[in-house]
Amino acid sequence: MKTSTLSALSAMFAGLTLAHPVEVAKRASGLSEVDITILQFALTLEHLENTFYLEAFNTFQLQDFIDAGFSEAFFENLQFISLDESTHVSVLEAAIESAGAAPVLPCQYNFPVTDVASFVTLSAILESIGTSAYLGAAPSIQSSSILSVAASIMADEGLHTALQRSSIGAIGSPDPFVTPLDPNSVFTLAAEFIVSCPSSNPPLPFTAFPGLAVSGQQCFNEVGIATSAIEAAVTATATSSASYAILTDAASNSTASNSTTSTSAAATTTAAAKLRVRQDNSTSTSDSSTTTTSTSTSTTTTDSSSTTTTDSSVSSATDVSDSSSSSSSSCTPPSAGSSIQLMPDVSSSKKDLKDVTELFVTFVEGLNIISVGVKIDGSSISSGMSVEIPAGVFGQVYIFITLVDLSGKSFSDSNVLFGPAIMEVAPALPSLGL
Structure with missing residues (x-):
């Protein structure tokens, strides 16, 4: 299908979707x-994704994608x-306005996109986060009509992710279950x-x-958070603490029912198979210790109209090979049993960890919640x-450092000290009994 034909179809579908926000608003x-x-x-999340794609299409054309493989x-x-x-965006704005509230406006964003490869890689991560966000919020939605709309959007985001x-x-x-976040x-x-x-x-x-x-080595340009006071960028306050309490309580109740599934999934995981991907070395960056670490630092300035976070990111732009992309070198994501090094942003933590002797690295993926105890010297955790x-986690995995072992339990963010970090873990080839 040629681009001109696609543009005509896009215009047609845009016209057809105009009725959707009106119907949602009635509900x-x-x-x-x-x-x-x-x-x-x-x-807020849809504004981010919408701007992400619009900026990319204002920067890259069809030939840029073809040149990237x-x-x-x-x-x-x-x-x-x-x-x-x-x-x-249009559907959610209409629903919020019909409820008598003013919809949030788009923010200013900084995406670590340097070329087509880094755009495609980051898009895969953002789509997965969006899917997990809708799933995590679903148990807290009180309106059945809005739940149906949210579920429909979540399914669409899941298709994007795949x-x-x-x-x-x-x-x-890679997993029969999507990760609720x-x-x-x-x-x-x-x-x-x-x-x-x-x-x-x-x-x-x-x-x-x-x-x-x-x-260490990462293949998909995963997001590594190292930030102090980034919540100020979106004016987080305690003014709606009651709403958040209901949200977190509902999420805890829904996660508790998943503990049996989590244990079963962990027990049946076999040795991980190698998942081959490609990395474009020409756009990768390095620091003194590794060539593929993604880090960021933030400083904050405030004026009368907004709170601003200046973000300086170091990222590796990856171009991964399948039938529609190609590159000259390869990268294999780590698999179960591989050792990884985690770097917590101790400077932004308000916890006193000097006397702590053990923490837990908690891996969250699908319905799996698996914690691994780590002996530490609190004075040198940085x-x-x-x-x-x-074993038991694969695909896009969210990693936290927690105070307690959450294995097989409901996830409680009150136990989170640092995170989440995101990384890709190679899945095991399924045994189909053939």
Whole structure:
């Protein structure tokens, strides 16, 4: 399908979707404070994704994707994904307005995109975070009509995730379950890309965790958070603490029912198979210890209209090979049993860890929650923590440092000290009994 044909189809679908926000708005009258908070948070994320794609298409053209080794068909799929994100924004804005609230406006963003490869890689990560955000919020939604809309958007984001992951050489759906992610974790990850937001935006009742980064080889340009006070960028306050309490309570209740599944999944995981991907060395950057570590530092300045975070990011732009992309070198994500080094952002933590002798590295993926105990010297935790990746996690994995062992339990963000870091873990080849 040629680009001109695609543009005509996009215009047609844009016209067809105009009725959708109106229908959703009819269902949104009389929403609870919790539902409005969830919709505002969802809109915050959709604004981010929508801007991410619009900026990319203002920067890169079809030929840029072809030169990077991607197909025209993939480029066309990306345009439809961009249209989806724009429609999600319109639907959520209409629902919030019909409930009598002012929708949050787009923020200013800083995406670590240097070329087509880094754009595609980051898009796969963002789509997966979005899917996990909708799933994590679902148990807290009180309106059945809004739940249906949110579930529909979540399914769409899941389709985006599978397509994007496949395009960079990863398994599109490595786990039979999507990872539900709590609001504070999603907030922490999203705030990494936010420079400032309009002062008129209503505050969100979430707080960013102190950051955590993975040192060493990473294949998918995973986000490594190292940030102090990034929650200020989106004007987080305690004004809606009641709403957040309901959100977190609902999330805890829903996660508890998953503990049996988590234990079973961990027990049945076999030896990990190698997942081949490609990395473009010409755009990779390095520091004194490793060539593929992704880190960032933040400083904050405030004026009368907004709170601004200046973000300086170091990232490796990856071009991953499958039928629609190619490169000259390869990278294999770590698998179960591999050792990784975690670097917590101790400077942004308010916890006194001097007398702590053991912490837990908690891996969250799908319905798996697996903690690994690590003996530490609290006075030197800033030098990093080494841990082996446990069996039972694969694909896009979220890593936290927690105070307690959460294995097989419900995830509680009150136990989180640092995180989440994101990394790709090679999945095991399934045994189909053939």
